[in-house]
Amino acid sequence: MFDNVWLIPFLPLVGFVINGLFGKKIKNEAIIGGIATLAIFGSFLVSCGILMQMIGLSPEQRVFEKVMFPWIHSGVLKIDMAFLLDPLSCIMIMVVTGVGSLIHLYSIGYMHGEEGFYRYFAYLNLFCMSMLLLVLGNNLLVMFIGWEGVGLCSYLLIGYYFHKKSAGDAAKKAFVMNRVGDFGFLLGLFILFWWFGSNYNIWTINFTEIKAASHLLPYGGVVTVATLCFFVGATGKSAQIPLYTWLPDAMEGPTPVSALIHAATMVTAGIYMIARMSFIFIKAPETMMVIAIVGALTAIFAATIGTAQNDIKRVLAYSTVSQLGFMFLAMGVGAFTAGVFHLMTHAFFKACLFLGSGSVIHSMHHALHHGHLNDDAQDMRNMGGLKSKMPITFITFLVSTIAIAGIPGFSGFFSKDEILWQAFTNPYHGSLNVLLWGTGAVAACFTAFYMFRLVFMTFFGECRINPKVKDHLHESPLVITIPLMVLGFLAVVGGYLGMPKLMGMLPNYLEHWLDPVFELANEYGATYAHAGAHHPHSLEWGLMGASVAIAVVGILIARTLYISSTGIPAKFTSAFPVLHRAVYNKWYIDELYDYIVVNPCKALGQGLWKGFDVLIVDGVVNGVANVVMAFGGVLRFVQSGYIYNYAISMALGVAVILGYYIFR
Amino acid sequence: MVSLNSYLLVSAVLFSLGTIGVLTRKNAIVIFMCIELMLNSVNLTFIALSRHLGNLDGQIFVLFVMTVAAAEAAVGLALMIAFYNNKETIDVDDVNMLKW
Numbered sequence: 001m002f003d004n005v006w007l008i009p010f011l012p013l014v015g016f017v018i019n020g021l022f023g024k025k026i027k028n029e030a031i032i033g034g035i036a037t038l039a040i041f042g043s044f045l046v047s048c049g050i051l052m053q054m055i056g057l058s059p060e061q062r063v064f065e066k067v068m069f070p071w072i073h074s075g076v077l078k079i080d081m082a083f084l085l086d087p088l089s090c091i092m093i094m095v096v097t098g099v100g101s102l103i104h105l106y107s108i109g110y111m112h113g114e115e116g117f118y119r120y121f122a123y124l125n126l127f128c129m130s131m132l133l134l135v136l137g138n139n140l141l142v143m144f145i146g147w148e149g150v151g152l153c154s155y156l157l158i159g160y161y162f163h164k165k166s167a168g169d170a171a172k173k174a175f176v177m178n179r180v181g182d183f184g185f186l187l188g189l190f191i192l193f194w195w196f197g198s199n200y201n202i203w204t205i206n207f208t209e210i211k212a213a214s215h216l217l218p219y220g221g222v223v224t225v226a227t228l229c230f231f232v233g234a235t236g237k238s239a240q241i242p243l244y245t246w247l248p249d250a251m252e253g254p255t256p257v258s259a260l261i262h263a264a265t266m267v268t269a270g271i272y273m274i275a276r277m278s279f280i281f282i283k284a285p286e287t288m289m290v291i292a293i294v295g296a297l298t299a300i301f302a303a304t305i306g307t308a309q310n311d312i313k314r315v316l317a318y319s320t321v322s323q324l325g326f327m328f329l330a331m332g333v334g335a336f337t338a339g340v341f342h343l344m345t346h347a348f349f350k351a352c353l354f355l356g357s358g359s360v361i362h363s364m365h366h367a368l369h370h371g372h373l374n375d376d377a378q379d380m381r382n383m384g385g386l387k388s389k390m391p392i393t394f395i396t397f398l399v400s401t402i403a404i405a406g407i408p409g410f411s412g413f414f415s416k417d418e419i420l421w422q423a424f425t426n427p428y429h430g431s432l433n434v435l436l437w438g439t440g441a442v443a444a445c446f447t448a449f450y451m452f453r454l455v456f457m458t459f460f461g462e463c464r465i466n467p468k469v470k471d472h473l474h475e476s477p478l479v480i481t482i483p484l485m486v487l488g489f490l491a492v493v494g495g496y497l498g499m500p501k502l503m504g505m506l507p508n509y510l511e512h513w514l515d516p517v518f519e520l521a522n523e524y525g526a527t528y529a530h531a532g533a534h535h536p537h538s539l540e541w542g543l544m545g546a547s548v549a550i551a552v553v554g555i556l557i558a559r560t561l562y563i564s565s566t567g568i569p570a571k572f573t574s575a576f577p578v579l580h581r582a583v584y585n586k587w588y589i590d591e592l593y594d595y596i597v598v599n600p601c602k603a604l605g606q607g608l609w610k611g612f613d614v615l616i617v618d619g620v621v622n623g624v625a626n627v628v629m630a631f632g633g634v635l636r637f638v639q640s641g642y643i644y645n646y647a648i649s650m651a652l653g654v655a656v657i658l659g660y661y662i663f664r
Numbered sequence: 665m666v667s668l669n670s671y672l673l674v675s676a677v678l679f680s681l682g683t684i685g686v687l688t689r690k691n692a693i694v695i696f697m698c699i700e701l702m703l704n705s706v707n708l709t710f711i712a713l714s715r716h717l718g719n720l721d722g723q724i725f726v727l728f729v730m731t732v733a734a735a736e737a738a739v740g741l742a743l744m745i746a747f748y749n750n751k752e753t754i755d756v757d758d759v760n761m762l763k764w
Contacts, residue, residue, distance in 0.1 A: 641763025643756040647687050 001049040002064045005083045008043045008093055009132040015039030015125035023118025033108035036121035040104050040128050044097035051090055059516045062087055065138050065208065072141075076203035084138035084207060088517045091340065092135035092272055095347050099264045100128050102483035106355055107256040109479035110362060120160060120254065127153035131265045135272055140189045140205040143273070147185060147237065150266040151178040157261065158253040170249035177246045181236015185273075188229035192280070195222050207276060211520060214279045219528060220286065227280060227287040231294075234270030239321050240298045240328055245590055247321055251313040255358030258313060263320050263354050264347035271324070271343050274331045278521035282334060285528065288428055292332025296423075296439040299325030301587070303446035307453070308583040311378045312357045315454050319404065320350060322443060326419050329440055333429065334525050335422035336518045337511050341498045342415035344510075348494045349400040349412055352487035356397035359476040359484065360458060363390060364465065371469035380454065385463035389473040392481045394459050396488030401455050403491040405448035406551045411495030416444060417547055418500060424543055427529035437543075441550050448554030456562035502540050671712035678705035692747075692754040696740050703733045 015036045023032055054062050067082040104124065111120055130149025137143040152175070159171030189205060195217075197203040202213050217223050234240070239247040239262075250262050261267070274281055274291070281287060299322045306318035323346050330339035363386075364377035375382050387394040403412035424437040463470055475481065498510035561568050573580045582588065678701055685698030707726045714722025744754050751758055 639763060641760030643759050644687065651683060651687060 001046070001053045002085055003066065004046055005050065005064075005066050005085055005136065006068055007046045008097070009129045009136060011039040011042045011046075012125040012129040012132065016122050016129060019118050019122035019125065023122055026118065029108070029112065029117055032118045032121050033104070033111075036125050037101065037104040037108065039125055040097055041101045043093075043128070043132065044101045047090070047093040047097045050085060051094060054085070054087065054090055059512075062516065063208075076197070076201075078203075079139055079141050079205065081142060082138040082206075083136040083142075085136070086517060087513045088272075088275055088340065089135050091344060091513070092268075093132060095268075095344055096128065096131050096135065096265050099347050099351050099487070100131075100260060102486055103256050103260045103264075103351065103355070106259075106358070106480055106483040107254075109477050110256055110358055111254060116160070120157070123153055123156045123160075124257070124260070127157065127261060127266075131269070134269055138207055140192075140207070143276075144182075144185065144189070147233075147269060147273075148182060150261070150269060151175060151182065151237070154178065154250070154261050154266055157257040158250045160253055160257070164252070167252040170246070170252040174246040174250050177243045178236050181233045181243055184229045184232025184236065186233075188226045188233065191222065191226040191229060195226070210277075211279055214283070214520065214524075217280065217283050219283050223280060224284040224286050227277075227284040228290065230273065230277070230281075231287060231291055234273055234328070235294065236270075237273075238267045238270030238324050238328070240270075240294050240325060241301065244298065244302070244321050245586075245593060248314055248317040248586070251311070251317050255313065255354060255361060258317070259351045259354035259358070262317065263350035267320065267324055268327075268343045268347070271327045271331060271339055274328075275336050275340055275517070278331075278336045278518050279524060281331070282521040282525045285428060288332050288334065289432070290332070292329050292423070292429060292432075292436055295325045295328030295330075295332050296436050296443070297325070298322070299329060299443035300439050300446065301325075303443045303450065304583055305586050306450040307446060308580060310380050311376075312360065312380050312383075312454060312458060313354075313378055315380075315450060316350070316353055316357060319353075319447065319451065322447060323350065323404070325443070326416060326440065329423055329436060330419040333423050333426035333433075333436065334521070334529075335419060335426065336521060337498075337514045338415065338418040338422050340514060341510050342419055344497075345403070345411040345415040345491070345494050348487055349403040349491035352396055352400040352484060352491050353404070355480070355484055355487065356393050356400065359390065359393040359480050360386060360397075362476055362480070363393075363473050367465065367469040367472035370472045371466060373466055373469065375466065380457040382465050383458045383463075384461045384465070385459070386473065387459040389463075390459075390475045392475055393484060396481075396484040397459070398455060399488045400491045401451045403495075404451055405555060406444055406547060408548055410492050411490070413548070414495035414498050414500070417544055418498065420444070420547055421500075421540060421543055425535050425539075428525065441547060444547060445550045445554040448551040449558045452555045452558035453562055456558060460563055461566070500540070502537060502544075668712055668716045671708060675705045675709040675712070678702075678708070690755050690757060692744050692756055693741075695756065696737060696744075699740075700733060700737065703729060 015038075018035055019026075019032055026032055062085075064085040065082055066085070067080045069081050070078070071081045072079040104121070107120065107124065111117055114120065127150060130146045130153060132146070134143050134146025134150060137146060155171045155175040155178075158174055159168050161167045162171075192210070193203070193205050196210070196213060200213065200216055202209070202216075204210060204213075232243075236243040247262055247267070251258055253261075281291075302318045302321035302325065306315050306322065309315045309318065323342070327339045327342050327346070330336070330342060360383065361377050364383065368375055368377055399410070403410040406413045406416045420437055420440050423440055424433055426433060429436065463473075465473070496506055498508055499506045501508055585591075682698045682700075682702035682705060685701065686695050689695050689698065707729055710722040710726045710729070714720060714726075747759070748754055
C-alpha cells in the first residue's frame with residue numbers, strides 16, 4: 001500500500017483537471033460534486049490503507065520514501081519528486097483527506113445553485129492536491145510547491161465571489177501576506193542549502209539527508225537565522241503576528257472554504273513545517289523562544305479581538321488565529337507532539353464549528369431571502385433561539401464549543417491542557433515559563449468566553465430575526481448535517497488518542513506514534529536543557545484543575561452576560577467606549593499596516609510611475625524618435641526634385657571615383 | 665593608318681560633349697540624345713581598342729551596348745510621353761514632384 005502513496009495527491013489532481021476543463025459543460029451538480037468528493041475520498045481510503053499498514057510495522061520501520069521521478073538533476077543539485085511516509089505525514093494525510101472529504105460532501109449541499117459550482121470544486125481539489133504535496137514531500141522544494149499551491153488556492157477560493165470588491169481585496173491581501181511569508185521560507189531554504197553545501201559539500205534539501213547530517217549543524221548562529229526565516233514563512237501561512245490580518249478578511253470566501261483552508265489544513269502548514277524540521281529548530285534556542293512568545297502573544301491578542309466581534313465567522317476566524325497561537329506556543333517550548341495533537345483536535349472541532357456556522361448562515365440566508373430582507377445573515381445580533389429550529393446543528397456546534405473551551409472529556413481539553421502543561425514545565429525557557437503558561441491560560445479563558453458568547457447569542461435566548469421570516473428557519477439537509485455529526489463525534493473522541501499518562505486510563509497512543517519522529521529533536525534539546533527535573537503529579541493535577549477552572553469561569557461569565565443579565569454588555573461598552581472601539585476595530589492593526597506598509601508602497605508606485613516611467617523611460621523612447629525626426633528634417637533638403645542636382649551629383653561621384661583610381 | 669590615340673581622343677571629346685549636354689540642357693529629348701552620344705562614344709572606344717589589341721571581345725560588347733541603348737531609348741521616350749500627358753511639358757525643370 002505504501003507504493004500507492006502517489007495516488008493521494010494524484011486523485012485530487014485528476015478531479016481538478018476534469019472539473020476545471022469540462023466542468024462548465026457538465027451542468028449536473030451531482031456529477032461535478034461527486035467527481036470532486038470521490039477523488040478526495042479515494043485519497044482518504046488510500047491514506048487509511050497506509051495507516052493500517054504503518055500500524056502493523058515496528059516503530060523503526062515506519063519510514064518510507066517513494067521517488068516518483070527525478071526532477072532537477074543539475075550538477076550537485078539533485079531534487080526528485082518524491083514522497084516521505086512516516087508517522088507524522090501519516091497523521092497529516094489522514095486529517096487532510098478525512099476532513100477534506102467531509103467538507104467536499106458538505107459543499108455539495110452548501111454551494112447548491114451557485115453559478116461557478118464547477119469552479120469551486122475544481123479549486124477545492126487543486127487545494128487538496130497542493131496540501132497533500134506539502135505534507136507528503138520528502139524535500140523542501142516539493143513542500144514549497146505545495147506551500148505556494150495552497151496559497152494560490154486560498155486566493156482563488158477567497159475571491160470566489162469575485163463580483164464583490166471586498167472579496168477580491170481580501171483575496172489579494174491573503175495572497176500578498178502569504179507571499180511575504182514565502183520569501184522567508186525561501187531564504188531559510190537557501191541558507192540551509194548553502195550552509196550544508198559550502199561547509200560540508202552536502203548539497204541536499206531532502207529531509208532524510210538533512211536529518212542525517214543535522215549533527216553537523218551548530219547550536220545558534222546560522223541555524224538561528226535560517227530557522228527565523230522559516231518561522232517568518234510559518235507566520236505568513238499560519239496567520240501569526242505580524243502576518244495574521246489576512247485570515248479574518250478571508251471570511252469573504254464561502255464557509256466550507258473557511259472550514260477547510262482556514263481552520264483545518266492550510267493554516268496548519270506552518271506547524272507541520274516546524275514539526276518536520278524539529279531537529280533543526282531545536283538547535284536554535286533563540287528561535288524557539290521567539291516562536292513561543294509569538295505564539296502566546298498571538299493567542300491572547302486574537303482572543304481579545306474575538307470577544308467583541310458580531311459576525312459569526314469573524315469570531316471563528318479570530319479563534320483560529322488564537323488556537324494556532326497555542327500550537328506555535330507548543331512548538332516553541334519543544335512540545336512538538338502536543339502541537340501536532342492540538343492541530344488534529346483543532347481540525348476536528350474548528351471544522352465542525354465553521355461548518356455549523358455555515359449551516360446557520362445558510363438557514364438565515366434562506367429565511368431572509370424568503371422575506372426579501374437585506375439583513376446580514378452572518379450577524380449574531382440577528383440570530384438567537386436557533387437551538388429549537390436547528391437541533392442537529394446546535395448539538396454538534398455545542399459539542400465542538402465545549403471541546404474548544406477545554407472541558408474535560410472532550411478532545412480540546414486533552415490537547416490544550418498538554419500544551420499548557422508543557423509550557424509550564426519545559427526546560428528551555430526558564431523563568432519565562434510561568435509567563436507563557438499564564439498568557440496561555442488567560443487566552444484559554446477568553447476562548448471559553450467568546451465561544452460560549454457565540455453559542456448563547458446564536459442558539460439561545462429569543463429569536464431576534466425579523467418575525468416575518470422566523471418560521472422559515474429550519475434544519476439544513478442531510479448532506480450538510482452528516483459531516484457536522486461526524487466531525488462533532490470526532491471532536492469528542494479525537495482527544496482520547498492522546499490521553500496523558502497521568503490519568504492512567506488509556507495509553508498515550510499519539511505520543512508513542514510520534515516519538516520516533518521527534519526523537520532526534522529531543523536528543524539535541526537534552527544537550528543544552530536539563531529536562532531531568534521530575535515534576536510531581538500534584539503539579540500536573542493542579543495545573544489541569546486550574547485550566548478547567550479557568551474555562552468554567554469563562555463560560556459562566558458568558559452565561560451571565562448573554563443569558564441572564566443581557567443588559568451588562570451594553571453597559572460595559574458605554575463605560576469603556578475607547579477600549580471597546582479599539583477591540584472592535586481589531587486594535588487598528590490593519591490601519592497601522594496601511595500607514596506603515598501599504599501607503600508607502602503606493603506612494604513608491606506613484607513616484608516610480610510619474611517620475612521614472614513617464615519622465616525617463618518614455619522620455620528616452622520619445623527622445624530617440626525626436627532625434628531621428630530632427631536628422632530627417634535636415635537631410636530631406638537633398639531631395640530638391642531638381643533633376644540637374646541629381647545629374648551633377650552622379651557626374652561628380654563618377655569623377656571622384658575615377659580620380660581616386662587614376663591618382664592612387 | 666589612323667593611330668589609336670586619335671580614336672580615343674575623339675571618343676573622349678564626344679563623351680564630354682554628351683555629359684555636358686546631359687547636365688545643362690532643358691529639353692528631355694535632347695538629354696536622351698546626349699545620353700545616346702555618350703553611349704556611342706564608348707562604343708567607339710571599344711571598337712578602336714578591339715582593333716588595336718586584335719581581340720574580338722570589344723566588338724561583341726559593342727553589340728550588347730547598342731541593344732541596351734535602343735531599349736533604353738524606347739523606355740525613356742515612353743516615360744516622356746507619359747509625363748507629357750500629365751504636365752503638358754517635357755522641361756526637366758518641371759520634373760519636381762518628388763521634392764521634399
